[in-house]
Amino acid sequence: MKYKLHCFAQSGNAYKAALMLNLCSADWEPVFVDFFNGATRTEEFRALNEMGEVPTLEAKDLTLTQTGVILDYLADAFEQFDASSVPEHREVLRWILFDNHKLTGNISTLRFLRQFTTQGENDVTAFLEGRAKAALGVLEKRVSQSDFVVGDEPTIADISLCGYLFWPDEIGFSWNDYPAIDAWLSRIQEIPGWVHPYELMPGYPLDTETQS
Numbered sequence: 686m687k688y689k690l691h692c693f694a695q696s697g698n699a700y701k702a703a704l705m706l707n708l709c710s711a712d713w714e715p716v717f718v719d720f721f722n723g724a725t726r727t728e729e730f731r732a733l734n735e736m737g738e739v740p741t742l743e744a745k746d747l748t749l750t751q752t753g754v755i756l757d758y759l760a761d762a763f764e765q766f767d768a769s770s771v772p773e774h775r776e777v778l779r780w781i782l783f784d785n786h787k788l789t790g791n792i793s794t795l796r797f798l799r800q801f802t803t804q805g806e807n808d809v810t811a812f813l814e815g816r817a818k819a820a821l822g823v824l825e826k827r828v829s830q831s832d833f834v835v836g837d838e839p840t841i842a843d844i845s846l847c848g849y850l851f852w853p854d855e856i857g858f859s860w861n862d863y864p865a866i867d868a869w870l871s872r873i874q875e876i877p878g879w880v881h882p883y884e885l886m887p888g889y890p891l892d893t894e895t896q897s
């Protein structure tokens with residue numbers, strides 16, 4: 686197996702890397718990380734990734750972390766979903782950084798609080814919802830202007846930005862409120878090799894979900 690991806694089904698960050706591998710028809714296998722039982726905080730995992738995060742990608746002679754870096758590496762390796770010029774590459778990176786900071790950064794935490802804790806709605810969820818909606822507004826405008834985020838072909842910017850967006854119910858959003866995002870997500874789903882995160886990575890359903 687050429688690539689091992691340390692991941693778990695509920696991670697939209699890990700999904701970005703898993704989806705890219707699948708869309709590129711890569712020879713890869715998932716390695717389950719038991720995040721909900723603290724696996725990312727163990728010394729063993731920290732020896733693999735000092736940041737204690739998935740996705741962590743093991744290739745033949747290197748270990749990569751951070752979705753933006755992994756996506757950029759894979760785009761290079763497979764010559765797919767890459768930018769077609771240096772200025773376009775800069776644009777792709779610009780959207781990946783926006784995603785990490787403003788979209789995924791807020792939406793992942795909001796979903797975690799709503800879906801995987803019992804704390805209910807509070808000032809923190811209200812704050813995160815406001816930030817997530819502001820970022821979605823930016824994305825909505827962008828994908829109403831072109832088929833994909835950077836031009837008319839899908840790039841790793843799209844793969845990054847869509848990481849958490851196939852769980853609208855779990856986040857508490859409806860794509861009816863974001864028609865351009867809705868259409869853009871459909872275009873991504875039409876790319877050969879697209880698979881929903883819960884089918885692509887191990888660990889779904891959670892034990893607690895099975896019991897309920």
Ligand SMILES: N[C@@H](CCC(=O)N[C@@H](CS)C(=O)NCC(=O)O)C(=O)O
Binds near residue numbers: 739740
């Ligand atoms: N900026 C990182 C974010 C990765 C991240 O936050 N991963 C979460 C799972 S979605 C994680 O592994 N958290 C481990 C922990 O909090 O212990 C990336 O893009 O790869």
